[in-house]
Amino acid sequence: MSDISLDDRGFTLGQGLFETVLWAGGVLEYWDDHVERMERGCRALGLPLPPRADVAAAGEAALAAAGRPARAAVRLNWSAGSGDRGLDPPEAYAPRLTAVASAIAAPAGPVRLATARTRRNDRSPASRLKTLSYLDNVLARAEARAAGADEALMLNTAGEIACAAAANVFWARHDEVFTPSLDCGVLDGVLRRQVIAACHALGVPVQEVYANPGRVAGAPMFVTNSLMGVRPVASLDGRDLPASTLVAAIAKAVSRAPK
Template sequence: MTSIDVDDRGFTLGHGLFETVLWAEGALAHWDDHAFRMFRGCRNLDLPPPDPAALRAAAEAALAAAGSPERAAVRLNWSAGPGHRGLDPPADPKPRLTAKASPLGAPPGPARLVTTRVRRNEHSPTSRVKSLSYLDNVLARAEARAAGGDEALMLNTAGDVACAAAANVFWLRHDEVFTPALECGVLDGIMRRQAIAAARDLGLPVQEVAANLGRIAGAPMFLTNSLIGVRLVASLDGRELAASPLVVAIAKAVSRAR
């Protein structure tokens, strides 16, 4: 059993990073992209990065401990490690790496989105990294489920569409693909990049924008993250959304790139 020190800053302050990697078809999907994002996040949080070989070994050990399932979510945590009481980090941080693999079933069906009151703070540095402090997302998802949805749509403090609780957001208008700009408080998602590239390869214009709810009303939508790939949105705030063959085409192109 893995233990966590009671003074670990990841435990006490949410100081650290994580990545969730899909294990499928005998491979860790987009491994290099996940590792690079963690290293980049370490620069943003002024943390020493994990050793690349140790990071990979931790993922493989977690899969072995889980019985080597056919499909799994491999979660890698890079905590800031032990520290003194209070906010100030130690002069010589000693981050700690942990990993866990959880078996996955088939990807979920179309999502029922509910716009939540919990806002994404686009001014916060943590909106740009996979921070261990994920409470806003937890509360947004809980609010959405309480309202009969299965995923949250989060706006930022300016009222613009930002993201889902655990996914990037896309919509279509007149054969154009739109997604919130990174400046809206959006995580630079690995599947977000894949979907943008796939849409452009299909000849579809892609715009990264700031948009309020009125601009996406009634538009076909889809979500992306590393575990679901591309997930169609069935409804937003109880309103059924039209399906689009373009979403299917983007999903197929992203799936081939895995």
């Protein structure tokens, strides 16, 4: 892992991207999906693409430095690199790649959600990218913790359901599954794609929608990200939500999907 310069635009402006990859069972799960998403983000931000061999080497080095724990979160950062002060980009980018691995426990039990006041800015292109600027998500998570929940439910500027602070959101009604459209300011999650594919394989209708909070009231919910997989939601804003055999079937299908 290289040192970060004080004039690095990732440090000073949040200009850059990151991916968090699960290391479990001796495998970096959905590795190609994560690298491809980082490349899509680079194209959107006008940054050079990181060489794939360098990304793989950085991930392996981070795991080695952490002692290769049984289960770990491997964080890859691709920063815009050094530049003069101010907002104008350098004439030529020289991005920096860093990586760190941290041992983590397997997730246990369902999640409690609390709706945050902090909104997801669906009008910003950054809302659909995994950028180094995550302050809104940090604030939303802090709100949820203060409310006694584990995770935040974030609405967008139109008051529509968008996502959790660090996860995609789904709910079920009448044997159908729903998730917010990417246009709601939603990250194109790696596990989100896996859930949609699993629903198709199971013959379960899945819809990407624009929905206000009333659409999910009392419905079984679940959240997904690469580290926790598929986790049911126990409660929203202090109100218990029902368990669902459909959610359990989707979680099982995703866990068996090729990585």
